[in-house]
Amino acid sequence: MADLLLGQVLHFTADPFVAGEAAAHHESHGAILVENGRISATGPADDLRRRHPQARIHDYGRALITAGFIDAHVHYPQTAIIASWGKRLIDWLNSYTFPEEMRFADPAYAATIANRYLDLATAHGTTTVCTYATIHPASVDAIFTAAQSRGLRLYAGKTCMDRNAPPGLCDTAQSAYDDSKALLQKWHGVDRLSYVITPRFSPTSTPEQLAALGALWREYPDCLMQTHLSEQTDEIAWVRDLFPQSRDYLDTYEAQGLLREGAVYGHAIHLTERERARLIDAGASLVHCPTSNTFIGSGLFDMSLARSLRVGLATDTGGGSSFSMLHTMAAAYEVAQLRGQALHPSQLLWLATIGSARALRAEDRIGNIAPGMEADLTILDLASTPAIAQATARAETLWEALFPTIMMGDDRAIRTVWVGGKPLR
Numbered sequence: 001m002a003d004l005l006l007g008q009v010l011h012f013t014a015d016p017f018v019a020g021e022a023a024a025h026h027e028s029h030g031a032i033l034v035e036n037g038r039i040s041a042t043g044p045a046d047d048l049r050r051r052h053p054q055a056r057i058h059d060y061g062r063a064l065i066t067a068g069f070i071d072a073h074v075h076y077p078q079t080a081i082i083a084s085w086g087k088r089l090i091d092w093l094n095s096y097t098f099p100e101e102m103r104f105a106d107p108a109y110a111a112t113i114a115n116r117y118l119d120l121a122t123a124h125g126t127t128t129v130c131t132y133a134t135i136h137p138a139s140v141d142a143i144f145t146a147a148q149s150r151g152l153r154l155y156a157g158k159t160c161m162d163r164n165a166p167p168g169l170c171d172t173a174q175s176a177y178d179d180s181k182a183l184l185q186k187w188h189g190v191d192r193l194s195y196v197i198t199p200r201f202s203p204t205s206t207p208e209q210l211a212a213l214g215a216l217w218r219e220y221p222d223c224l225m226q227t228h229l230s231e232q233t234d235e236i237a238w239v240r241d242l243f244p245q246s247r248d249y250l251d252t253y254e255a256q257g258l259l260r261e262g263a264v265y266g267h268a269i270h271l272t273e274r275e276r277a278r279l280i281d282a283g284a285s286l287v288h289c290p291t292s293n294t295f296i297g298s299g300l301f302d303m304s305l306a307r308s309l310r311v312g313l314a315t316d317t318g319g320g321s322s323f324s325m326l327h328t329m330a331a332a333y334e335v336a337q338l339r340g341q342a343l344h345p346s347q348l349l350w351l352a353t354i355g356s357a358r359a360l361r362a363e364d365r366i367g368n369i370a371p372g373m374e375a376d377l378t379i380l381d382l383a384s385t386p387a388i389a390q391a392t393a394r395a396e397t398l399w400e401a402l403f404p405t406i407m408m409g410d411d412r413a414i415r416t417v418w419v420g421g422k423p424l425r
């Protein structure tokens with residue numbers, strides 16, 4: 001049976017970084033018809049009700065229905081160490097991250113955290129994530145199994161590290177290749193799941209390991225490849241010491257076949273001119289993680305790159321300080337303000353939906369509300385707290401009604417989410 005969702009409906013017909021706020025279409029009394037997991041029609045509520053009298057009605061009143069949020073860079077194994085105090089990147093990894101990731105040698109612990117993480121993500125309105133696992137293959141099985149049981153579209157890969165990490169967290173070039181390949185063959189394309197080839201970052205991979213993963217990527221070119229790039233200046237100096245023959249940080253990946261379309265680089269804050277030009281030329285994707293970049297003290301991403309590159313938005317849990325893509329949009333706004341770039345609410349919402357979908361090369365399936373798209377939807381209460389309700393009381397436009405929720409909203413603003421055409425809770 002078809003479902004008909006009623007509410008305010010927002011979707012995009014163009015890129016607001018190019019077309020401005022006219023890129024968004026707002027139906028104040030709108031409807032979305034959902035059949036067999038996909039959106040089959042959208043339009044004014046009266047129209048769709050008349051044309052589909054048999055459909056089951058879900059009336060969300062004045063709530064805003066958007067595409068589900070897409071978090072393009074997270075580390076689900078860091079769920080329990082979110083908000084750990086007082087360190088910058090390398091110390092933070094050694095003090096908090098690596099000890100926690102060691103615990104994922106226990107598959108039962110991995111399953112517990114995978115389920116806890118996905119419960120938190122969906123409670124915050126996120127319907128797709130692209131996540132790093134740990135070096136343990138069972139940590140990949142855990143997150144894919146948890147996503148599969150919820151019907152989520154999800155991207156994940158085994159994190160590969162063969163140096164500069166504790167012995168219990170190191171693989172080798174060969175075992176990284178073998179384990180990644182086995183996981184890829186097991187999970188890639190099963191239901192809504194996609195495997196992502198995942199070298200953690202150049203400081204924790206030898207050139208041999210990067211080359212082995214580059215070779216794997218050539219064998220499975222339709223996969224994504226994710227890693228970190230130029231997050232913090234100390235890290236960049238370390239990469240310079242570790243790879244004296246490389247022109248720059250990006251070159252450590254480029255030299256091993258890890259730069260092309262489908263490469264998804266987290267952070268990418270401190271880029272040289274050559275790196276920018278090569279990223280654009282190669283059609284690579286960048287993922288902005290603003291709460292992480294302020295929390296770990298990394299720097300301010302240059303959002304003007306969104307005009308020439310696929311840029312997604314992400315929490316970077318648990319370097320990031322929130323599970324919420326609303327908080328993340330707020331942080332993106334604040335970071336851009338510090339760079340003199342005032343992002344419009346349409347641009348913020350676009351980054352959290354289509355922007356991330358494009359970064360993951362999935363914009364033909366998720367990230368927007370249009371016939372044929374998978375029915376992953378987030379229903380937002382635009383007056384979820386007294387503080388937000390009073391700020392929106394005088395709103396005359398959708399953007400004035402939405403911006404307080406972007407800036408101050410949290411999981412209380414998430415009325416519900418639909419995943420693959422079904423309400424999740």
Ligand code: GUN
Nearest residue numbers: 075200201228292316319
């Ligand atoms: N660089 C390499 N690994 C990580 C990580 O786990 N978090 C962040 N923020 N940066 C990284």
Ligand code: ZN
Nearest residue numbers: 075228266316
């Ligand atoms: Zn990360």
